[in-house]
Amino acid sequence: MTARDDVVPKIMKQGKVAPWLYLAPALIVMTVFIVYPGLDTLRLSFMNKDSTQWATAACVTGQPCWGIFENYRYALTSEIMRTAFLNNLKWIVLMVSGTVAFGLLIAVLADRVRYEPIAKAVIFMPMAISFVGAGIIWTFVYNYGTGSVQIGLLNAIVVALGGQPVSWLSEPQINMVALIVVGVWMWTGFCMTMLSASLKGVPVEMLEAARVDGANEWRVFWGIIVPTIMPTIAVVITTMVINVLKIFDIVYVMTGGNYGTEVIANRMYSEMYKSQQAGRATAIAVILIAVIIPAMFYNIRRFREQEAIR
Amino acid sequence: MSADRIKKILGGLPTHVVIIGLCLVWFIPTLGLLVTSLRPFQDVNSTGWWMILAPPKGAAEYSQSCAACHGADGKKLPNANLADPALIQKYPRSIQLLAMLRDNINGQPHMKDTPIPKDQQAADIATYLRQLSGVEARPRVTLDNYVDALVGYRGTTSYRADCAAGKQSLDLTCTIADLSNPRGMGRAFLNSLGVAIPSTILPIFFAAFAAYAFSWLDFRGRTVMFAALVGMQVVPLQMTLVPISRLYAQVGLNGTFLGVWLFHTGFGLPYAIYLMRNFIGSLPRDLFESAYLDGASHWTAFYQLALPLSVPAIASLGIFQFLWIWNDLLVALVFLGGQNPVMTYQISNMVTSHGAGWHLLTAAAFISMALPMIVFFALQRYFVRGLLAGSVKG
Numbered sequence: 001m002t003a004r005d006d007v008v009p010k011i012m013k014q015g016k017v018a019p020w021l022y023l024a025p026a027l028i029v030m031t032v033f034i035v036y037p038g039l040d041t042l043r044l045s046f047m048n049k050d051s052t053q054w055a056t057a058a059c060v061t062g063q064p065c066w067g068i069f070e071n072y073r074y075a076l077t078s079e080i081m082r083t084a085f086l087n088n089l090k091w092i093v094l095m096v097s098g099t100v101a102f103g104l105l106i107a108v109l110a111d112r113v114r115y116e117p118i119a120k121a122v123i124f125m126p127m128a129i130s131f132v133g134a135g136i137i138w139t140f141v142y143n144y145g146t147g148s149v150q151i152g153l154l155n156a157i158v159v160a161l162g163g164q165p166v167s168w169l170s171e172p173q174i175n176m177v178a179l180i181v182v183g184v185w186m187w188t189g190f191c192m193t194m195l196s197a198s199l200k201g202v203p204v205e206m207l208e209a210a211r212v213d214g215a216n217e218w219r220v221f222w223g224i225i226v227p228t229i230m231p232t233i234a235v236v237i238t239t240m241v242i243n244v245l246k247i248f249d250i251v252y253v254m255t256g257g258n259y260g261t262e263v264i265a266n267r268m269y270s271e272m273y274k275s276q277q278a279g280r281a282t283a284i285a286v287i288l289i290a291v292i293i294p295a296m297f298y299n300i301r302r303f304r305e306q307e308a309i310r
Numbered sequence: 311m312s313a314d315r316i317k318k319i320l321g322g323l324p325t326h327v328v329i330i331g332l333c334l335v336w337f338i339p340t341l342g343l344l345v346t347s348l349r350p351f352q353d354v355n356s357t358g359w360w361m362i363l364a365p366p367k368g369a370a371e372y373s374q375s376c377a378a379c380h381g382a383d384g385k386k387l388p389n390a391n392l393a394d395p396a397l398i399q400k401y402p403r404s405i406q407l408l409a410m411l412r413d414n415i416n417g418q419p420h421m422k423d424t425p426i427p428k429d430q431q432a433a434d435i436a437t438y439l440r441q442l443s444g445v446e447a448r449p450r451v452t453l454d455n456y457v458d459a460l461v462g463y464r465g466t467t468s469y470r471a472d473c474a475a476g477k478q479s480l481d482l483t484c485t486i487a488d489l490s491n492p493r494g495m496g497r498a499f500l501n502s503l504g505v506a507i508p509s510t511i512l513p514i515f516f517a518a519f520a521a522y523a524f525s526w527l528d529f530r531g532r533t534v535m536f537a538a539l540v541g542m543q544v545v546p547l548q549m550t551l552v553p554i555s556r557l558y559a560q561v562g563l564n565g566t567f568l569g570v571w572l573f574h575t576g577f578g579l580p581y582a583i584y585l586m587r588n589f590i591g592s593l594p595r596d597l598f599e600s601a602y603l604d605g606a607s608h609w610t611a612f613y614q615l616a617l618p619l620s621v622p623a624i625a626s627l628g629i630f631q632f633l634w635i636w637n638d639l640l641v642a643l644v645f646l647g648g649q650n651p652v653m654t655y656q657i658s659n660m661v662t663s664h665g666a667g668w669h670l671l672t673a674a675a676f677i678s679m680a681l682p683m684i685v686f687f688a689l690q691r692y693f694v695r696g697l698l699a700g701s702v703k704g
Contacts, residue, residue, distance in 0.1 A: 014527055014608055022523035022612075025516040026539070026579050033576025034542050037550030037557075044552060106332060109325050121690065122333045125340070128686035128693070129679045130637030132654040136661070136675040137339045140346065140668060151358045151668070153342055185336065193694055246546055249639045253658050268548055273644070278552055285549045296544035 045071055045282040071283035081284070084262045090176055091183070091247055091263065096240045098184040100233065103191025107199055108221065110192075120196070124189030131186070131249030138182045139254055142168035170259045179261060182250050187243065191236050198232035199225065231302060238299040242292055264288055347455050347672035350448045351468070354669045362450060368438030371431045375424055384442050398443040404432040407439075455673035462494030463670075495677050498656040502678075504567055505642070505652055506635040509574035510628055516575065517582035517627075518590070518620065522612045524583070525591035526598055536587065543580040551644050558645065565649035573641060578631050585696075589623035590616050622692075629689055630696030633682050653678040 046068050048057050059065035066073040075081055106123055110116045126134060143152025144167040150156040155165040168178040202225055210220050226233070248265035251257055257266045264284060272281035345359040357364070373382065376392075384392030391397060401407045411420050411427070427435060440446040454468045463469040465479060473484035482488050489496035523529070524536050554573060555564060563569035593616065601611050635641075639654040646652060651659070657674050686693055 016529075018608060019523045019527040019529035019532075022519040022527065023535075026520040026583060029516065029572065029576045030539065030542060030579050033554065033573055034545050034550065034580075037553035038545050040553035041549050102332070106329065109329050112322070112325055113329060119329050119333050121687070123336050124690075124694070125683065125686060126336070128633060128682040130639065130654050130682070132637070132639050132657050133675045133679045136657065136671055137343045139661070140342060140672065141339050143668075149356060149358075151355065153338070153358065153360070156358050156360075185339070188336075246548065248548075249654075252639070253661055256662065265548055269640070269643075272552055282552050285546075285552070289544075289546055289549050292546055293544050300541075300543070 041282045041285050044278055045286045047279050049277045049279050051278050071279040072287070074280050075283040075287055080262060081264075081267060083260060084264045084267045087176060087261060087263050088245060088247075091180055091244045092241055094177070094180045095183045095187070095244050096237055098180070099187045099191045099240055100195075100236060102184065102188045103195050103236070104233075106188070106192045107196035108225070111196070111199060120189075120192065123192055126186045127189045132253050134182055134186050135250055135253035138178075138185070139169070142178055144168065169255055172260045175255060175259050175261050179250055179254055182254070183244070183247065187240065191240065194232060194236050194239075195229060198229040202228045235299060235302045238295050238302070242295050242299070245288065245292055245295075343672050344676060346668060347676045348451045348453070349669065350450075350452050350454065351667060351669040352448065353450075354672075355667070366438060366441055368434035368436070368441075371427060371434045372438045372442075375421070375427050375431070375435065378424070384439070392439055393443050395443045395445045398439050398445050401436065401439075404429060404436045407436050408432050455669045456677065459670050459673040459677060460494050460496040460499075461488040462491040462497075464493070492651065493656075495653060495656060495674050498651050498653040499677065501646075501650050502636055502652040502654075504650075505570050505574075505646070506632050508567075508571045509578070509635045510632045512571060512575040513578035513582045513631065514586075514624055514627055517579055517586045518617060518624075519612075520579075520583050521586035521590045522608075522616050524587045525593075526611070526616075527608065536583075540580055540584045543584070547577055547640065551640075555644055563645075565646060567646075567650065570641060570645050573645060574631075574635050574638075578634075582627055582631070585623055585627050586620065589620050593619055625689070625692045626696035628696075629685060629693045633685065633693070636682060 044051050047054060054068055056065075056067050056070060059067070059070055064073065106119070110119045113119065141153050142155075143150070144155055144165055145151060150159050150165055154168065159165055166174065169175050206224055206228075207220060210224055215223065246265050247263055248269065251261055251263050251266045252269070255261045257263065257270065265288070268281050268284040268288070271277045271284065342359050345362055346354055349359065349362060353362075376384075380386050380390065380392050401410060408426070408429070411432070413420055441448075454470060457463075458469045461469055461482060463472070463479075463482070465472055469478070469482070469488075472478045473482075478484055481491060481493070488494070490500075491497060520539070524532060558564040558569050563572075597615060598611055601615055606614075637654065639658060642652045642655045643658075646655065648655070648659075653674075657671070657678060660671055660674060
């Protein structure tokens with residue numbers, strides 16, 4: 001960015017005030033809606049549930065207490081939050097690997113067929129709709145009928161294959177996977193598009209040379225394609241990790257965090273608007289941003305580097 | 311065809327199978343939603359959506375036991391016309407039907423050599439005859455669910471049926487005014503538009519101003535400030551909800567459109583400034599120099615040069631921001647709630663309160679998805695570009 005400072009034509013003189021007039025709307029709105037609340041959230045996380053006293057006031061004698069960090073004790077050690085962290089970890093492992101694997105698979109294979117644009121549009125389409133819409137679509141797929149008729153597609157298949165219908169969204173462990181499948185369905189298109197753009201940049205001569213030397217497609221993929229697009233894969237993975245950490249809507253609509261499917265962002269919402277615990281909610285928010293920020297900085301840096309290469 | 315060519319086609323076969331298979335897996339859930347939203351509610355709950363093209367219940371039994379004499383359409387025997395509602399209404403249940411079948415007609419057994427159907431078969435035939443005669447006919451495909459969802463109908467039949475019978479609930483008037491029923495998707499659709507359009511235009515304008523200043527104006531701390539503003543992308547939205555909703559409570563902005571517009575503007579800006587500055591900053595410098603030499607002011611250069619030239623960037627940004635807001639649930643939930651419900655809120659409410667059946671939910675969901683899907687398929691290129699550039703958004 002510093003290199004571009006001389007881009008401004010020197011002949012275009014202006015008054016001292018002019019730049020600030022152009023910047024004022026953005027600066028004001030961003031100060032009020034990002035800077036101030038960001039700092040205030042930090043402050044509130046050290047206060048009690050209605051922000052009238054320090055968090056220390058919430059301590060009960062005889063029970064463990066972290067003083068002013070009491071909200072953080074709750075956010076880091078309570079049973080429900082441990083479940084939420086563990087679930088977010090499951091989300092990260094399964095959803096990131098799922099989206100990247102499917103995205104890469106489709107990007108590589110679609111590159112070889114003539115109907116590539118159609119195939120990609122179909123995979124990408126879920127990105128255009130809301131998590132709420134996706135939640136409805138999949139709750140219907142997972143529908144569990146208590147009677148003899150299964151109107152949910154998945155249970156109908158299970159029954160047709162001779163199995164017992166499953167209550168996909170309330171059976172512990174299974175329901176986590178069922179929710180993550182929705183996430184994978186929605187975000188694979190994004191990974192596919194990022195990876196596909198990068199794939200088109202792999203030099204054809206390199207691939208041809210390897211094939212002439214007798215390497216099979218499998219070797220070409222792992223030996224040349226994957227190493228070449230590794231920087232993009234890294235950006236995609238970090239982006240997905242950030243997205244997954246903030247996952248909220250799918251869980252809120254499909255299970256409401258019940259049956260052991262609680263996640264961090266949904267917990268934050270519940271603490272704030274159902275339990276009226278502002279201190280705890282903001283402490284969870286601070287922890288969330290503390291986890292996300294390093295990933296964001298890494299990502300923006302890598303993204304810039306790539307832009308510079310292009 | 312040469313052996314080489316055949317080998318090549320066969321070699322490509324697994325690729326096609328995998329791609330088409332995955333596309334089907336991706337597409338079928340959405341298809342299920344669309345099909346369900348178009349079926350009468352009695353069908354939705356009695357058979358899976360994939361049965362929409364299957365013959366109606368009892369059709370097989372009818373053709374086995376009755377079609378030989380009565381004909382496929384039931385009209386072959388003039389004095390026993392099965393398509394006549396008056397006749398069918400005499401046999402509402404299988405028990406009456408069976409009694410009649412066991413009886414003699416004109417001194418002959420009714421069924422002659424054909425075996426008399428079993429109880430369940432007879433019941434299915436009775437169902438089929440009610441369909442055939444129009445006593446209880448319902449189409450395979452209907453738009454009733456969409457009407458019901460739009461007006462927020464929550465009864466046990468359908469809005470049109472209730473209105474025809476004059477039995478509508480108190481909050482419905484059976485006029486066009488029902489579209490503004492606060493429980494309906496019609497009102498929610500307008501609310502969603504009312505939230506999304508200003509929240510898309512405002513940040514783009516503000517960002518264009520700022521981007522122009524960052525690109526073509528000289529002032530102290532330009533680089534540092536640009537880095538700081540763009541760096542705000544890292545702040546996740548969740549981090550700011552609590553202080554802002556308290557602030558809104560003090561100034562009375564909770565539940566108002568203005569509050570949501572401003573919030574979305576704040577959160578759209580870091581990324582919008584980044585994208586607009588990259589675009590406006592890369593416009594040819596000569597253009598601005600010659601405009602300035604011709605006596606143009608900065609405002610003219612901005613308004614007549616920079617803004618029109620950055621239409622591609624504005625399109626990508628606009629589509630991205632619009633869909634992002636259209637699909638948002640969290641911000642709408644916190645700042646608008648039930649006062650001015652948007653579509654995502656309305657649908658999630660229908661789910662959590664268990665007040666609506668699948669026929670209504672699927673129709674409501676499809677109403678909310680229609681616009682994004684149109685935008686996506688019509689402007690796919692801009693959408694994908696905006697989304698990729700925005701992937702680092704917080």
